[in-house]
Amino acid sequence: MPTNDEPPQQGTANTPAAPPATGGTPTHFAQPPTASTPVGEPAASGVPTHDPQPPTASTPHKKARGAGGKTGPAAGQPHPRRPRAERRRTPYTTRSNALHPGAWWLWAIGLATAASRTTNPLLLALLVAVAGYVVAARRTDAPWARSYTAFVKLGLAVVAIRLVFNVALGSPIPGTHTLLTLPEAPLPDWAKGIRIGGRVTAEGMLFALYDGARLATLLICVGAANALANPARLLKSLPGALYEAGVAVVVAMTFAPNMVADVARLRTVRRLRGRPTGGIKAILQIGLPVLEGALERSVAVAASMDARGYGRTAHVPPAVRHTTTVLTLGGLLGVCAGTYGLLAAEGARYGLPVLLTGLAAALAGLRLGGRRSVRTRYRPDRWGARAWLVAGSGAAVAAAMIWAGTYAPDALHPGVVPLTAPELPLWPALATLLGLLPAFVTPAPQTPQESK
Amino acid sequence: MIHFEEVSVTYEGHEAPTIQQVQLTIPEGELVLLIGPSGVGKSTLLGTVSGLVPHFTGGTLRGRVTVDGRDTRTHKPRELADLVGTVGQDPLAHFVTDTVEDELAYGMESLGLAPHVMRRRVEETLDLLGLADLRDRPIATLSGGQQQRVAIGSVLTPHPKVLVLDEPTSALDPAAAEEVLSVLQRLVHDLGTTVLMAEHRLERVIQYADRALLLPSPAAAPILGTPAEIMAISPVHPPVVTLGRLAGWNPLPLSVRDARRRATDLRARLATRAPLSTSQAQHDPQPPTAKTSHKKTRTGEPTETGGAGGYDNPAEGRVHPERPAAEGISRLRAALRLRRGTNATPPRAAKAIATATVKALGVRRARIDALRAVTLTLTPGETTALMGRNGAGKSTLLNALVGMIEPTTGTVTVNGRTPHRTPPRELIREVGLVPQEPRDLLYADTVAAECAAADADAEAPPGTCRDLVTALLPGVPDDTHPRDLSEGQRLALALAIVLTGRPPLLLLDEPTRGLDYAAKARLADVLRDLAAEGHAIVLATHDVELAAEIAHRVVILADGEVVADGPTADVVVSSPSFAPQVSKILAPDPWLTVTQVREALA
Structure with a gap:
């Protein structure tokens, strides 16, 4: 580490909280702390020329800037000195700062x-x-x-x-x-x-x-x-037990555009056989090839998912497995019974408690069921x-x-x-x-x- | 690392096993190249390693495959996911998520790795594969080479010990293929990953392989050896090996560099002779017998066939590729003549009028100029190869020529007509296009029904298409479902359908994708013959060997503009990426194919 300890300490200390006012006051050592704030550097432009900092100090300087750069604009882009108006702007979107x-x-x-x-x-x-x-x-x-x-x-x-x-x-x-x-x-x-x-x-x-x-x-x-x-x-933010359903939806969503593209391509290709590209007949004739293509693609994706570990399960002791089943099934039954009770005239008194208990049991079952899944999440929002x-x-x-x-x-x-x-x-x-x-x-x- | 013990696989509904007597061991850290003609069970063999065969595909596996001690009989593919990474030919069929970073993380998420480990590995993999700039991009917006690198990256992140790749570069242009192969090379050298890869385009990969595993014919026992050993006996081989065999070099060179070092004397021998110009060689209507006479019949001597790599099949029961091709061609000629006779069309080759002209053509799609000021004249009897990287505008130009795309600026005329204003029914008699995926052209359940429909579409006499099919594709029964045909056969069927309308201009988009050397050699013969009959042919292709073999003229497109246009020899010889292997070896002399060299030496 450099000889000059003060700047980096300052720099890291007031990273996000630095009020813009301090950034504007150009003291001799004002450079490092302001550089580290995500909003940017002071507008005072003459400072660096008579900056008395020893060259060694430039290392912490850079470091502090690097840390700030994460929330700042696109990583790796040099931003030597930005005007005041520019630092009020929001950063470019990256995976890390993407909005939920x-x-x-x-x-x-x-x-x-x-x-x-x-x-x-x-x-x-x-x-x-x-x-x-x-x-x-x-x-x-x-x-x-x-x-x-x-x-x-x-x-x-x-x-x-x-x-x-x-x-x-x-x-x-x-x-x-x-x-x-x-x-x-x-x-x-x-x-x-x-x-x-x-x-x-x-x-x-x-x-x-x-x-x-x-x-x-x-x-x-x-x-x-x-x-x-x-x-x-958005689907990735679903709870673990519903993950598989989420994947199915995601895969389906990527399929829909592919199928649309298939239909468009096959329709234009009909021209090559000397047939009109419009009309009901065209759609009917390409329907089968399109479905065939979609089926083939889904089989290929399924193979790929299988080979990449989709559906791997952790070993769960039988007791837990049985409890899961009982809780989920019992809970769902409870939900049904409770709903019936609420709607029917007679059982209104029991309806609500049964419904709530059933719901709780079903949720506990889902939660316990999540244990079977070994998945982790990569950079959740x-x-x-x-x-x-x-x-x-x-x-x-x-x-x-x-x-x-x-x-x-x-x-x-x-x-x-x-x-x-x-x-x-x-x-x-x-x-x-x-x-x-x-x-x-x-x-x-x-x-x-x-x-x- | 991978042990096969007496492995055989039989699919349901098949009597004979697809592969059998596989008994071999693949050591750790080697790049093993799996080679062999189409349909010998390469994919099946690869599938047994990842466990997809038989767990996913069905069928019966006898014997035992163990990967790093794990038996694939007891471990499902998902339980091998941390050990074996699998990448197929079509990267789009591989992706589960929609952005690059998520895709890289998907496998690790399934394995339940800790978040900080996942984060670190994703960053490492992004750097390793040069994907850092693309990390947030939707996968659908990437180029083919980038997608294939993402696919490889996505199976690398769980740190598998074995990587299984089924034709990873088949769909890529030469530059993108280099990208992928250099990544594989790096994995083997830096990380010690064991790579098992099947590939048709041997000229691209053979020099990277540590070992080659040859499946000579269906259900024959595989042979494992060094690439040079295997190449000496392999029925499929790249031009560099064909040339090496012709010149009698031993050991056989596998890369252009090796071959160039040894080619001094060959160059000296060839210095006094000039290659027949490509067009001469092609217009020369060689009788089939003349070709077979080139074969050396002495036992022990390797036989030589087509110049774009060779193919000879020792297996019994499989017909020799050259004979049916030659036979097919004579029949094709008969078929064409028959049509000429009935329609009394004068042979077009005699006319010097342009079949099609493209003037200052510009095509814009969604703010992107797909083509800019392209000017081109296509004449009868001339074969033009359209080359350039993926997305350079090759397919767009072909589509404009058949009127599937309306020009934004400029004009396209085919035989005096404007394609996009011509009704499809009339257009198919002016211009025909075999699309990249020949299957797109096929709707019917059987070959016969397809042919009947084609005759009706083109208002040709009944039987016209069937005659063409018989000529191009001997021995295919009427009731075959088009889906059951091999890639090469399907291409031939699509070609026959397109030819039914007798279009003077024939366009082919990426015709050699997924074809082995045998199918490719047949296609080259057929196209050469069609050109001799007076068809103007345009091929959009990445296959430099095919272009060298049959094209009279090469047009190179880049970013929608024509950057080079001239006779094949002139354009191709000087180019580092578009030169065929023979040309690279024998440069600066303008030799393009092994056939030329062989004829010159004969």
């Missing part, structure tokens, strides 16, 4: 909850914009990240379908502004309340539009979570401060909207009879903007520098 996928899902569920509480198109548009901005800022170019556009299209389709239904089947909303009148199909008496065709009113259409927009926003929020969080990693912030921002949006629903319900549900222009309620709108927080606190995706 659960946090993204909670955030998205928060936004979706908020969306389900309002039909105000302006608020819904704001929610979509918030989700869209975060996705644009934080999604990677991984295959699963491309699903966002699909969800947006699905949302638009939902709105369109809702409107078409409204035109065709009419709506219960009374309205005075008739847009057009379709010929009404006469229906027998017993089908009272159902209408086909008839008057289409502006009020009804507007109501349908609001309603469809709400559903579309929900879908887009789910799409955002899908694009931001790797679904496979950690739930850190950033994850709390992301999940919290989603929850805050949801909470604010729910609160607004009791406080100012009119603003969240603009009336359609009579026709009025919806207004943007100030406070719910500001609260919705909280959902943008992830775009600023989560690690940024790498710019695709070496991806091609």
Whole structure:
């Protein structure tokens, strides 16, 4: 170690907690400690030239920087001196600082909850914009990240379908502004309340539009979570006993795109046989080869998994094995009996306790069953401060909207009879903007520098 | 490390065992190369080591296989997972997770290693295989060579003592194959891993092997020896060995370097002669008898066949590859002539008009320029080899020529028509493509049904396709299911189907993938004959030996641009990655194939 002990001690001591203010004061020995803080170095640029540090001190200096570099930008990139604005930026995403996928899902569920509480198109548009901005800022170019556009299209389709239904089947909303009148199909008496065709009113259409927009926003929020969080990693966070099910889902998920690619390839290849590439016949003819290919591939993957130790079990003493069986089976029976008790009139008193005991027994069985599995987990995702912030921002949006629903319900549900222009309620709108927080606190995706 | 004791394997529904009398010991730390023609049970032998045969595949295993003392009869594959790592030909069929790092960790997770051990080993493996930059990348976005390295890395992390590889470089371009092989080399030398590897492309691997294990024919006892010993008797051998046998070198050279050192006198002997130009050699309609006369018939002398490696089969009951090929060709000619006669088409070879022209072709897919300003003219009777690394745009160019891809800029014309605007029914009479996976072309249950469908598609007289099949693929019964054909046979069937429409332009994408030397030699003969008949042929291939053997012209693509275009000898001789072995050995003289050398010496 170097002769100068002080700098490294300082450096390691105030690693994460160093207030930015101390970093800005350029003393003679200010270099090492500030360099070690993840936020970066002071802006004072003249310091290094008359730095009285002996050359030996550069070793701890570097070391401290290396330690800080882990949470910092992409490892190995030199960052000699960054301006103040740059150090406020979040680091590039790596495996170590990647956000827990659960946090993204909670955030998205928060936004979706908020969306389900309002039909105000302006608020819904704001929610979509918030989700869209975060996705644009934080999604990677991984295959699963491309699903966002699909969800947006699905949302638009939902709105369109809702409107078409409204035109065709009419709506219960009374309205005075008739847009057009379709010929009404006469229906027998017993089908009272159902209408086909008839008057289409502006009020009804507007109501349908609001309603469809709400559903579309929900879908887009789910799409955002899908694009931001790797679904496979989310499944990895499942408890051990459910692991095998998780693997099955992951393998299935990687298969679906392969099958889609197969269908596309075989359809274009039909051209080489001089057959049209479209139409039902084409699909039918390539169906069998596609399924055959999928089957072959799944057998190959199964062989690979087997050869790589999938399904290895630890030796479990028979007593434990039997206990597991008894607990799981007994627990499930208990759950069934308890549910029946709750639903049936007579046993309501016993229902709840039996259900709870059954549930507890089943969970204990699952837990004990986990012992049979020898698996360990490689670099599980950690739930850190950033994850709390992301999940919290989603929850805050949801909470604010729910609160607004009791406080100012009119603003969240603009009336359609009579026709009025919806207004943007100030406070719910500001609260919705909280959902943008992830775009600023989560690690940024790498710019695709070496991806091609 | 691996002991086989009187091992034989019989699959269900087969009467004869697939492999039998396997009695051998593979010592620790050796790279053993398993060689032999297609269908002799190489994969089965490899499977017995990992326990997948018979635990996963079914069948009956007699005798005993022990790996590091563990008996595969009592240990299932998963219980050998910490000892044996298995990698197959298709890395995509191997992956369980979706990112590189997770994939490397998967095996260790299954074995229940402690997290800090896993972390350390993943980092070590990333460095060992040069994957550190790719650690967070989704596997689907990697190139073939990178994927194969990830597959190898994923079985290395549990620190297996034995690595079993089934054709690890077959699907890779030469550079990617080098990548993988140098990794294997390093494992054997630095870590003392025992590697057992099967591979068709011997020219790539033979020089790395410590030992070679030869399965000469189905159910014959395997022979273990040094690579040079085995090469002296092997029915399959790379061009360098073929040349060595021809020149009578002893011991046989296995690498270009060895051969070059000994080739001084051969070069001197050849200095006075010039090779027949490739085109001359190919247009020369050699009668089958002329070819057989090259064979040395003295006993004890190795027999020589096709230049792209050789193949001769000592097994009884198996037909000699050359005879059916020659026979097939005469029949093929008859079939083609028959079609000519009925359709009164003038022989196209006489015309000097271009079959297809590609002008300033650009293709963009999702913001990536797959092709940029490609200009090419294809003339009748000319065979063009399209080379370049994976992803260079070879397949895209072929697809543009058959109209599966619409050009973004520039034009493509085939016989005056624009492929992507021509209805498929008419297009198959202008241009035919045999795709990388010939199976994609086959839909029917039997060969006969497939042929009937092809005739109907091409509006050819009934029986046209069947005649072609008989010519290309003698002895295949009508009721065979296409799935039961070997790779080479399936390729021939797909080729016959494509030829049914009599397209003047014939395209083949990676035709030699998974073919052994015999099948390859037959394919070369067939293609040469088709070119002589006036077809313009374009092959997209990584196989430099095949290109040297049959192509008149080589076009090299890189990043979607044509970087070299000229006669094979000119383009290939100077290139370190695209030169065939013979050319490397005899450089600077422009010899490309063993056949040329043999003819010059004769």
